Amino acid sequence: MHQPHTLACTREDAWQPLRRLTPARIALGRAGTSLPTRAQLDFQLAHAQARDAVHLPFAAAELAERLPGPSLLLHSAAVDRDTYLQRPDLGRCLSQQCAERLDQHRANNPEGYDLALVVADGLSALAVERHALPMLQRIEQLADAEGWRLAPTCLVTQGRVAVADEVAERLGARMVVILLGERPGLSSPDSLGLYFTYAPRVGLTDASRNCISNIRLEGLSYAMASHRLLYLMREAWRRQLSGVQLKDEAQVPHLSGTSRVANFLLD
């Protein structure tokens, strides 16, 4: 009796067909009772990609060159990545020098703006690299169509969500949208998040913001994200508020994420 070599070392699970029902890593098989080599290395690759996304430097100058309109290159008060990861408070405010630059800009443009767009690396510069430009282009088109006066796009290195409040307050903007890389998951290293605030000012909490997350090819499409953002901005403009009081009730085609298989353990 001679077994094929591959079968001798590992056992496959009989329930591999269930894998189509969930993105979870089920039916991985086993070597003894441990993870087989293939599954072990697949995991290591996913983690490596997520780690690389966290530590990829934000190519802000390159992004600025590809933008159609004016932009400002800014830096948060977190001097490097290690500081950024351990001091969220520093990532929420601008460096002294950048704050002064924005104040100077305001002095030269005292009339302010209707909308400021901010891009920050957040926890994944990869997400920004892949998805910020197409999202910015769509949002600028929407703003033009509404007749809103746009501030120069602000690109903030080592920035967190709340840095947008300071940017907008210093520029004198009535609304702000920040695009930034979300915390990478094992299967989603490039997920972009978007936060919108009406009447932004330093010291606001998440209760004043509206969030649209998981913008990436396998997640929420650019078109869908822009559609929901436009709804939020129009409502905010009309009602002069944002956050928990402004529900996202945009009419969107219902996404059917369900597998359409009933619960086989009970039926």
Added chain:
Amino acid sequence: MPSYSHSVGGQTYRFDSLRQLLAKASPARSGDYLAGLAARSASERVAAQMCLAEVPLKRFLDEALIPYEQDEVTRLIIDSHDTAAFAPISHLCVGDLRDWLLGEQADEASLGALAPGLTPEMVAAVAKIMRLQDLILVAQKVRVVSRFRNTQGLAGRMGTRLQPNHPTDDAAGIAASLFDGLLYGNGDAMLGINPATDSLASICELLRMLDGIIQRYEIPTQACVLTHITSAIEAINRGVPLDLMFQSIAGTQAANASFGINLQLLQEGYEAGLSLGRGSLGHNLMYFETGQGSALSANAHHGVDQQTCEARAYAVARQFKPFLVNTVVGFIGPEYLYNGKQIIRAGLEDHFCGKLLGLPMGCDICYTNHAEADQDDMDNLLTLLGVAGCTFIMGIPGSDDVMLNYQTTSFHDALYARQTLGLRPAPEFEAWLQRMGIMTQPQGRPHLGDSLPPAFRQALAQAN
């Protein structure tokens, strides 16, 4: 305000309060730096530890870290302190307590009797002057047994919470992970879902589904859907079958308020759960989750370091005789626990403190992708906690939680701990695994069955 000082190496270090002394004595971690509470140098930290070692335990009963009038957790700690249980160690200082705990007089019986005499602050203090081996050695001597539909916390056993999360709570997707986990011998601590949506209708549906599966396959385990306690109470009011009552808790009144809870509400939830009488072996039914850094992240730490805040959460937990308590150690991110070293120490501190205070303590051995940690660090913590007698760990498919986007221990990881340390699941669940032909554990080493049990073969055919 009394002050504390210690002279060493020709330098005198002063500490304004017990609160500041505890913070400066805490082994380094990012959250205490973020809060501005950490020692300014390694020498100051050890000086604080030396100073702390000489503080009499009685001092902790006189100097509250957060004023009695301001904080109901402080009131709970002081009002529920058992003087008689404290008597055997009441003459000791913190350093003596470490020696006492390591000594022969501290055994399963004496440690069990001591628990109501210890306050969280005493336990946090002694943890700060202990090495990892001390935290492991002492925790291993403590037994805390709890019962609902099976028995957790027995010697030589370690449970697993089967966590079949799905990004959209899809029933078939959750069932697929449950199938995988059960056939890898996981799930005795509970079948516990973190729901993606907080709608009550969907919570009730998940609860009915888990109850149906437990009944259909006659699994001696319990179900939990991790929703806010007010939603769980509402589900009970609607007649939905609910086994374990979940809530996240923290160590200060203000942090608990940020979770939308207080002690009164926890009591209401506990009583609502008890009213159902669903536990066949016992009535421990609360399931609490905690984690260092939660008070700071709610801006509700009152200048108390994060490890001490965490231990205070255990005073809240023990008031309600929980079935299990879980410190979700690496979930919160690197601004609180920066790397594998900090996560590993925090996990062992929490397990030690919880056990010493009388809790059935488990650990979600986990990390996020922006922390300086990886699978090797988790293997370290899993092995150390296995030796320390950890009550239960998480079990998920391939370590990858596709709903919460973090990494925790896998079904395979639990089997690794069973292989290397001979740890078994709860006895009732072990008997079920054997009866179903899923897993046996002769001479301590787990052996998985060669073919699918008939009931599961039939379910698989339904799915195809």
